[in-house]
Amino acid sequence: MNESGGIGSSSYPCAASSIESLSAAGRIAADIMTFARETLPHIMSPVQFRNAIDGYVREQKACQPRWLSIGLGVNDRYINNVWYEPEPFLEGDVVKVEIGIEIAGKYVEVAETLIFGVGRQEDEALVKGTAYALEAGIAKALPGGRIVDMTNAIERSLLDFGLVPSPFGAGHAIRQDDEEPDKRTHPWIFNAIPTSQARWADGTSFDAREIDDSLNTSLEAGMCLAIEPCALSFFDVPVQDTRQVSDGTGAMQLRLPFWRSESGGRIAKFVHTLLIREDGPLVLTQPSKER
Numbered sequence: 001m002n003e004s005g006g007i008g009s010s011s012y013p014c015a016a017s018s019i020e021s022l023s024a025a026g027r028i029a030a031d032i033m034t035f036a037r038e039t040l041p042h043i044m045s046p047v048q049f050r051n052a053i054d055g056y057v058r059e060q061k062a063c064q065p066r067w068l069s070i071g072l073g074v075n076d077r078y079i080n081n082v083w084y085e086p087e088p089f090l091e092g093d094v095v096k097v098e099i100g101i102e103i104a105g106k107y108v109e110v111a112e113t114l115i116f117g118v119g120r121q122e123d124e125a126l127v128k129g130t131a132y133a134l135e136a137g138i139a140k141a142l143p144g145g146r147i148v149d150m151t152n153a154i155e156r157s158l159l160d161f162g163l164v165p166s167p168f169g170a171g172h173a174i175r176q177d178d179e180e181p182d183k184r185t186h187p188w189i190f191n192a193i194p195t196s197q198a199r200w201a202d203g204t205s206f207d208a209r210e211i212d213d214s215l216n217t218s219l220e221a222g223m224c225l226a227i228e229p230c231a232l233s234f235f236d237v238p239v240q241d242t243r244q245v246s247d248g249t250g251a252m253q254l255r256l257p258f259w260r261s262e263s264g265g266r267i268a269k270f271v272h273t274l275l276i277r278e279d280g281p282l283v284l285t286q287p288s289k290e291r
Contacts, residue, residue: 018176021105022106022224022275022284024103024106025103025284026273026286027284027288028065028101028103029108029110030287031287031288032056032101032110033097033099033110033111033112033285033287034287036099036114039052039056040095041116043089044088044089045089046072046089046095049072049089053097053099054070065101065102066103068100068101069100071096071097071098072096073095073269074094076265078169078267078269079269089116089117090116091116091118092118092119093115093117094114094115094123095113095115096112096113096114096267096268097111097112098111107174107175107176108226108273108285110273111271113126113127113130113131113270115127123233123266125163126233129157129158129161129162129268130229130230130268130269132161133153133229133270134272136154137153137157137171137189137227138272138274139153140153141219141225141227141276141281142219142276142280143219143220143221143276143277144218144219145219146216146217146218146219147215147216147219148193149219150171150189151189151192151215154189154191154192154227154229155192155193157229158191163231164231164232165229166230166231166232167192167195169191170191171188171228172187172189172226173186173187173225174225174226174273186210186214187213187214187217188210188211188214189225189226189227190211190215191231193215194206220276221277221278222276223275224274224275224284225274226273227273228269228270228271231267232266271285272285273285
């Protein structure tokens with residue numbers, strides 16, 4: 001640990017020599033997300049949407065990823081890697097799409113929440129407020145700060161929009177210089193200071209010591225972080241959906257349980273991967289025209 005009680009150097013700073021390839025991975029992920037955003041209006045169902053994204057990636061012969069994850073979540077469902085329901089999209093559906101991609105050993109994540117067709121006013125506000133929270137968190141990714149600064153900025157931004165920070169899941173640091181298959185690691189970047197309701201995707205509670213360590217971790221140039229604000233449109237404790245996956249899905253990446261809001265409240269999520277530099281954050285997964 002560092003002197004402030006945080007995890008410090010164990011958050012895997014990114015070596016200067018790897019920044020170019022990390023930026024390239026970020027550009028590819030941003031390009032895939034742009035394709036998803038532009039394709040959704042012409043899609044009929046979540047399964048078709050996933051297949052379209054997967055097909056687009058496979059067509060890019062020069063940049064085939066070592067690992068690709070495409071997660072979707074509609075309305076009250078959190079993002080998941082299983083698409084087995086044939087129901088079509090409906091006008092106003094709130095569609096979350098998340099891309100995780102590893103190319104040449106460099107891993108990045110990006111996610112957006114989109115609305116299929118014309119959305120309800122309250123859903124538009126949910127999406128807008130969560131996107132603003134992402135920008136608020138990014139603005140605090142500064143050398144000399146702490147993870148708690150980012151968490152507080154995300155929470156305040158969501159509350160200002162009348163939204164409720166999701167009590168499950170968190171952003172995280174990303175390993176870029178080792179061979180571990182799971183690149184996600186501490187420190188965790190929470191949507192709000194965790195309470196007793198906070199959970200991981202498998203239903204387990206956050207560890208109290210790990211919470212303190214994460215919040216107190218000092219931000220340093222070279223750290224690679226995925227910031228993942230997630231919000232509900234009103235106070236709503238998420239519950240697990242324990243339904244079994246239907247036959248014929250063995251080839252799909254399976255992650256259970258499903259998380260969904262208890263009373264049907266809709267969920268929004270945005271993610272960017274960034275690199276902290278001496279002069280501030282570099283958002284790696286920003287579309288090229290916005291950099």
